[in-house]
Amino acid sequence: MSLVAAFVGASGCSKTIECLDLPGGCADDGYTHSETVGETVGETEGDPTNQEPGLTVLTVNKDVDILFVIDNSGSMGEEQALLATSVGAIIDVLEDPDVGANYRIGITTTDNGNPWCPSGATTPEAGKLVASSCKSRLGDFSFNNSVDVQDLACNDICPLSQAELEILPTTTDVDANAKPRPWLESIAGAKNIPDAISMSDAFACIAPQGINGCGFESQLESMYLALIRTQNADEASYGFLRSSAILAVIFLTDEADCSYNKSYSEIFEQDGNKVFWSDPAASFPTSAVCWNAGVECSGDPSNYASCDAVNKDVNGQSNVSDANAVLHPLSRYIGLLDDFEQQKQELNAEQEIIVGLIGGVDNTGEPYYADVGGTNPVFQNTFGIGPGCEAPNPSNPNEPAQAVPPVRLRDVVEAFTPGNMFSICESDYSGALDSIVDRIRDQLQPACYTQCVLDSDPATPLVEPTCTVEEDPPGNANTTAIEECLRDANGYVIDPQTNDYTMPGGQANVCYALLSDKTGLTPSAHDDMSAQCIDAAFNLEFKIARRPGFPAVGGTSITATCSVAEFPEVDCPGIGG
Incomplete structure (x- = not known):
């Protein structure tokens, strides 16, 4: 799947990040990339001089x-x-x-x-x-x-x-x-x-x-x-x-x-x-x-x-x-x-x-x-x-x-x-x-979110991102909103049958989890960021979970829109490693 993220910062600037379902880290190359699930990725397209700044690639391929x-x-x-x-x-x-x-x-x-x-x-x-x-x-x-x-x-x-x-x-x-x-x-x-x-x-x-x-x-x-x-x-x-x-x-x-x-x-x-x-x-x-x-x-x-x-x-x-x-x-x-x-x-x-x-x-x-x-x-x-x-x-x-x-x-x-x-x-x-x-x-590199996300509630110990996520199957003019995986008072609920995140509702076959715990601040391990994302000083990581037997259709893309910090050098010092 392709994970395309459009980040809108508090300053009003817009940063677009396209995240491919591929292993191997992130590349800030100024190009727009396109990807299909389980099929050949398309050619790099567009004039890089006309692209918005901050383009990168995020790993979610497994x-x-x-x-x-x-x-x-x-x-x-x-x-x-x-x-x-x-x-x-x-x-x-x-x-x-x-x-x-x-x-x-x-x-x-x-x-x-x-x-x-x-x-x-x-x-x-x-x-x-x-x-x-x-x-x-x-x-x-x-x-x-x-x-x-x-x-x-x-x-x-x-x-x-x-x-x-x-x-x-x-x-x-x-x-x-x-x-x-x-x-x-x-x-x-x-x-x-x-x-x-x-x-x-x-x-x-x-x-x-x-x-x-x-x-x-x-x-x-x-x-x-x-x-x-x-x-x-x-x-x-x-x-x-x-x-x-x-x-x-x-x-x-x-x-x-x-x-x-x-x-x-x-x-x-x-x-x-x-x-x-x-x-x-x-x-x-x-x-x-x-x-x-x-x-x-x-x-x-x-x-x-x-x-x-x-x-x-x-x-x-x-x-x-x-x-x-x-x-x-x-x-x-x-x-x-x-x-x-x-x-x-x-x-x-x-x-x-x-x-x-x-x-x-x-x-x-x-x-x-x-x-x-x-x-x-x-x-x-x-x-x-x-x-x-x-x-x-x-x-x-x-x-x-x-x-x-x-x-x-x-x-x-x-x-x-x-x-x-x-x-x-x-x-x-x-x-x-x-x-x-x-x-x-x-x-199998993790899906580090390669921008500094805005913490919507600084009073809590963890970064609280504000994101919306949508899925866009091929040939379908309409995107579908993806809900966050099920949470309770203890954090994300793990399905004992699949040992994976629990779908949020009856008909949902896909959900997303936001991982921002760098130091074990919560008792749950299911909101912990990976060592790779932490080492690169990112403050958010994505996990996409699917109901068993319902993989993404070839050509599906997933888009996420998150607010990003106005002063990343202050909120995420050393971001990018």
Whole structure:
């Protein structure tokens, strides 16, 4: 929604502020901005020299889209279980009343097929989103007739059958027809699963993807295809991404990226060029092909100084053009994410794509590269490098669980969210997910009112603003007044069912709250200003609350008119931070 505020000061001057529903703070740039809910923001319009002074942008956007890319190869049973049971760290933050995110969570796998993973042997998702209970896919939790993690990775952690985990019909910004979508969402307090089911339980059932996926994991290509599918009207995931939403991509994997160009599939074939095989005389390739085809290391092999992503052609020649690279070049993936980021930054210059990895790094998030041929020839032969981390293996205490250090994935993370890598060898991923969601929360900036409002009753301890608020749906010539959220003698009344502000009357589906308590002067926390608004010396913050199931219609704008102080430098010293 767009929050346009016209402030009329006691001196008679008028200041107009347009507030977009976007994360990232306020910009005093002298331009008029326009915004639509859940759709593309319009172009900057008008001559800035003819605008009223004091134009700014206020944040009220709470939209977050999260894509998980989960490795579903044979070694990933315990890791999927750990993710499923740790994700509450993300859900708790997103649903915290102080955050109140309108979020979507989509899940795909790393399986994008391979000549050694023929159709029928695996069922590559190739970026399709999966939203079904693992109990309906128990066959996926056995690998090679020797490993069975049905209980470990599904039955012991998923409390819901597929019938209980019903995905309810919803609409999207690009599809007004309500139907079940292949993702989890909670928007304006309305979930797309039954009310009695928590999002954490739903994720615990959907996140485990099994261990029968292709062992030549295409983490980056799966991400790429998943994001591309969301733009295609013929795909079930169409509309998953919202133009103004914060986008976070989280990888969970214990191997190197093997996103190969299918034009060069001969690098895997028995009668092809075996320049990347650990053993050209072998009857089948190992995952070492993926490492050897896309990485070069320098320095002492017992502890390489560096390992870097490079383009190699089918003959093993390094530093070739993107077109001749047997693994898709990183520019393909960094470019796609950068395109999304630039589109979002047209709406909010400070919004950034978030990329996180739970993979083969140590507990400080640092990768370690070393050959271990003499001490661990099987691992070296299988993966082309020694392990980046190790952990106890509950399935086989004599063989520790080991993960391959990332290089290509590392570079994509570092391009967007430096330092956002965490060890897959940890026994709990809550800390990793806490850190990742903190990056999301940092972009969900509060709706600071960026002018000094007039205190209509200086005798009371809090600033008492005088404001009117109106809602203007698209295509409607008439605006509708929005009432303030319900108050009683103790302050704002919180609905125990939604843990949100209470609507003021029978038919109201939206209300506003005015927050002006900077120092805990009242016993209620629901009129407290956020630390960000306080630090910037503002004296008012807006909260817009909606009845669950009644989100704003695309294109809706909200206008507020407040009286502002005649002498802001006296009433709000240091305003703006």
